[in-house]
Amino acid sequence: MKKYLPILKDGFTLLVISTIFVSVCNQVFKGLKKNTQSDPLVTAILQDNRDSAKENLTDATRANRPDELGRTPVMWAAYVNLADAKQLQETDGKRAELVALLAQSGADLNLQDRDGWTALMWAAWSGVPQVTARLLENGANLTHTDRQGNTALMIAVQRGNTEVVKALLAQGADGKSALNLLKDAQAKYPNRNEAYQAIASLLSQG
Amino acid sequence: MLKAAQNYFAEFKVLQSVTKEFWLTNAIIFFDSLAYFSMMNILTLYLTANCGFSDVESGAWTGIFSLYLTAFVFAVGSICDAIGVKRSFYFGMLMLIASRLGLGVAPELLKGASLEYTVKGMIILLALGSAFITPVTSTALRRFTSKENRSTGFNVYYLIMNVAAIFAGFAVTDGFRNSLGELKGNLAILDFGFLMSIFCFVCVYFINEHQVADEDERAPSTDEKARRPIQIFKEVWKESAFRKLVLFLALTLGVRLVFTHQFLVMPKYYTRVLHGDFDLGLANSINPAIIVVGLILLIPVINKYNTFKLIVVGMTISALSLLFMAVPIEWTLAIPGIRNLDQAYLFIIYSQIIVFALGELIFSPRFTEYISVVAPKDKVASYMALSALPMFIAKPINGFISGMLISTYSYDGIRAKIDTGNISYRESPEFMWMIYFLLAALSPFAVIAMKRTLTAAHAAKKAEEAVASAESAPVQA
Numbered sequence: 001m002k003k004y005l006p007i008l009k010d011g012f013t014l015l016v017i018s019t020i021f022v023s024v025c026n027q028v029f030k031g032l033k034k035n036t037q038s039d040p041l042v043t044a045i046l047q048d049n050r051d052s053a054k055e056n057l058t059d060a061t062r063a064n065r066p067d068e069l070g071r072t073p074v075m076w077a078a079y080v081n082l083a084d085a086k087q088l089q090e091t092d093g094k095r096a097e098l099v100a101l102l103a104q105s106g107a108d109l110n111l112q113d114r115d116g117w118t119a120l121m122w123a124a125w126s127g128v129p130q131v132t133a134r135l136l137e138n139g140a141n142l143t144h145t146d147r148q149g150n151t152a153l154m155i156a157v158q159r160g161n162t163e164v165v166k167a168l169l170a171q172g173a174d175g176k177s178a179l180n181l182l183k184d185a186q187a188k189y190p191n192r193n194e195a196y197q198a199i200a201s202l203l204s205q206g
Numbered sequence: 207m208l209k210a211a212q213n214y215f216a217e218f219k220v221l222q223s224v225t226k227e228f229w230l231t232n233a234i235i236f237f238d239s240l241a242y243f244s245m246m247n248i249l250t251l252y253l254t255a256n257c258g259f260s261d262v263e264s265g266a267w268t269g270i271f272s273l274y275l276t277a278f279v280f281a282v283g284s285i286c287d288a289i290g291v292k293r294s295f296y297f298g299m300l301m302l303i304a305s306r307l308g309l310g311v312a313p314e315l316l317k318g319a320s321l322e323y324t325v326k327g328m329i330i331l332l333a334l335g336s337a338f339i340t341p342v343t344s345t346a347l348r349r350f351t352s353k354e355n356r357s358t359g360f361n362v363y364y365l366i367m368n369v370a371a372i373f374a375g376f377a378v379t380d381g382f383r384n385s386l387g388e389l390k391g392n393l394a395i396l397d398f399g400f401l402m403s404i405f406c407f408v409c410v411y412f413i414n415e416h417q418v419a420d421e422d423e424r425a426p427s428t429d430e431k432a433r434r435p436i437q438i439f440k441e442v443w444k445e446s447a448f449r450k451l452v453l454f455l456a457l458t459l460g461v462r463l464v465f466t467h468q469f470l471v472m473p474k475y476y477t478r479v480l481h482g483d484f485d486l487g488l489a490n491s492i493n494p495a496i497i498v499v500g501l502i503l504l505i506p507v508i509n510k511y512n513t514f515k516l517i518v519v520g521m522t523i524s525a526l527s528l529l530f531m532a533v534p535i536e537w538t539l540a541i542p543g544i545r546n547l548d549q550a551y552l553f554i555i556y557s558q559i560i561v562f563a564l565g566e567l568i569f570s571p572r573f574t575e576y577i578s579v580v581a582p583k584d585k586v587a588s589y590m591a592l593s594a595l596p597m598f599i600a601k602p603i604n605g606f607i608s609g610m611l612i613s614t615y616s617y618d619g620i621r622a623k624i625d626t627g628n629i630s631y632r633e634s635p636e637f638m639w640m641i642y643f644l645l646a647a648l649s650p651f652a653v654i655a656m657k658r659t660l661t662a663a664h665a666a667k668k669a670e671e672a673v674a675s676a677e678s679a680p681v682q683a
Contacts, residue, residue, distance in 0.1 A: 004285075004288060004289075007281070007282075007285055007288060010280075010281050011278070011281035011282070014277040014278070014280055014281045015274075015277065015278075015281075017277070018273055018274055018277040021273070021599070021602065022270050022273060022602055025266075025602050025603060025606050026266065026606070028606075029262070029266070029606040029607075029609075029610065032610065037260055037263075038254070038258050038259060038260035038263070040258060040318070043258035046255065047255070047256075047389060052317065069617065069619075071619070079618075079619055079622070080482075081477075081478070081481050081482045081618075081619070081621060081622075082481055082482050082483050083480075083481040083483055083484070084384075084483050087387055087483060115623055115628040117622075117623075117628075122619075122622065125622040125625065125626075126622075146626065146628060147628055148626055148627045148628055150626050155622075155625075155626060158625065158626070159625070187545070188545050188546040189545070189546050189548075190545070
């Protein structure tokens with residue numbers, strides 16, 4: 001045991017030094033940024049965990065609490081960034097349930113984040129038609145614009161999200177302003193040409 | 207080129223005489239590297255997506271993992287000589303088995319504060335277990351190779367580790383994440399790590415540590431390498447050569463830390479400027495792939511050039527690699543053939559990885575050489591061991607900084623805002639990379655500024671060696 005004692009002593013000393021160093025770093029950096037904690041409700045939403053989300057949804061204030069970028073839990077529920085169509089579809093179904101839950105809990109669906117985005121704009125960008133439908137059913141506004149003057153429909157058109165465009169047009173969104181964006185989007189993303197052609201036909205009908 | 211490859215592999219013939227213990231050690235290196243690199247590829251993502259840590263916390267805890275790993279490597283270096291290779295392996299593996307399993311199942315069983323503290327505890331245990339592997343494998347390789355095949359043995363070790371890093375990326379990381387999705391994929395990668403640790407444990411069981419190739423290696427090492435780290439530090443800190451070395455290493459941190467960005471910053475950056483199911487493993491496989499090819503084809507050519515010039519050139523190339531990601535994305539979009547943001551981001555990401563790896567290939571081996579040049583002849587190992595000191599301090603700081611920068615400039619959802627023109631350069635991920643670029647660009651300037659000190663030390667050492675060899679040479683009549 002005697003021969004191990006100096007090694008253990010060194011190990012313990014290094015552990016203590018490291019821990020003190022880490023604690024000092026933690027205090028310094030915590031002071032530099034206001035909010036370093038994550039919101040358990042948002043984590044539950046991003047994990048598509050309905051039970052955990054329900055547990056964290058105590059009242060309407062909780063459902064509308066924004067993060068440092070002004071994003072509310074319902075905006076997080078409307079945001080998905082996946083390229084795989086199958087995974088996106090699965091997530092869309094789960095998130096639609098969460099949006100309904102948040103709406104029932106008193107979430108304001110028309111709040112805007114720092115850039116003026118609403119939950120509907122996030123859904124339009126993400127390409128989640130079921131979430132879009134839930135938001136529209138619960139009174140999401142179609143006419144809000146962001147800092148750059150984009151509406152939810154304009155965002156969905158640029159992204160080539162046909163189903164979302166269809167849902168928004170069905171609710172009476174104005175397709176004229178979005179038509180101009182189509183040409184530019186087609187030139188940038190030729191791989192989405194099929195979607196853009198379908199959108200062009202929807203916009204011309206609408 | 208072909209000749210260089212033939213020469214590299216021809217060297218492996220000397221390994222025909224090694225024992226099975228040598229190959230078992232390499233199997234351990236392979237399995238453990240698969241587990242380690244695949245875990246590192248997703249650690250920040252796992253902490254955020256599976257455990258609910260914020261960007262700042264996940265960056266900090268990835269940095270803290272590196273800090274404890276470095277600290278424990280110092281501490282356990284001498285354990286191996288005291289308790290033997292096999293027992294050291296067993297200790298390390300048991301900790302790795304427990305921590306990898308713990309990290310893999312904790313988010314399924316726990317939540318809230320209990321999940322948070324369990325994960326933090328497991329990270330510290332994982333650091334301690336991982337800290338055993340490097341010193342124990344190098345001791346094992348030293349013991350299971352003879353003087354004739356030792357350097358080739360270590361070349362094989364380095365090669366196997368890099369090959370495992372390649373597979374850990376595109377095969378393990380992408381394989382699990384693409385087939386199971388992000389949340390289950392991350393857990394499966396950690397569970398895979400647990401399985402790899404069991405394979406390592408089985409390999410350790412079959413090792414006979416008495417199969418030493420050279421009798422000189424049988425007894426515990428009594429050279430300075432085996433002495434205690436704090437004792438060594440107290441001795442060498444008084445020397446001005448060591449303090450100069452620490453200054454040099456600190457000044458070059460900007461470039462050397464870019465390698466840690468691969469695990470700290472890149473996974474979140476990739477998945478946020480592109481998409482959540484981006485093949486980040488493939489991207490992280492490119493660096494070790496270039497290192498493997500470079501080891502075989504380029505190193506023999508590069509070695510012909512002056513050390514100082516290679517450090518400056520290599521660091522400049524590596525620092526410049528960040529410029530791809532630091533310039534406004536509109537500039538990349540102006541390149542003929544690049545039509546949209548997806549293509550622009552893919553272009554800058556892959557260009558950065560390739561150019562950085564080429565620079566790293568040039569400067570990284572020169573660092574070890576430089577340390578051995580400036581160190582007094584009897585203290586090379588001490589200087590080598592303590593050369594990790596600036597990195598030890600920088601890693602956690604880098605972890606905290608990376609978390610803060612990501613949460614400000616590369617937050618989840620930023621791509622939507624970039625797509626719609628809501629993000630100015632000052633708010634963009636490119637600005638974050640500009641900050642990292644400026645830090646990295648300091649390194650080559652610092653090396654140039656210290657040229658006189660560096661080359662003087664080199665020249666003095668060479669002169670000293672020339673005098674020593676002249677004195678010991680037989681006098682010819």
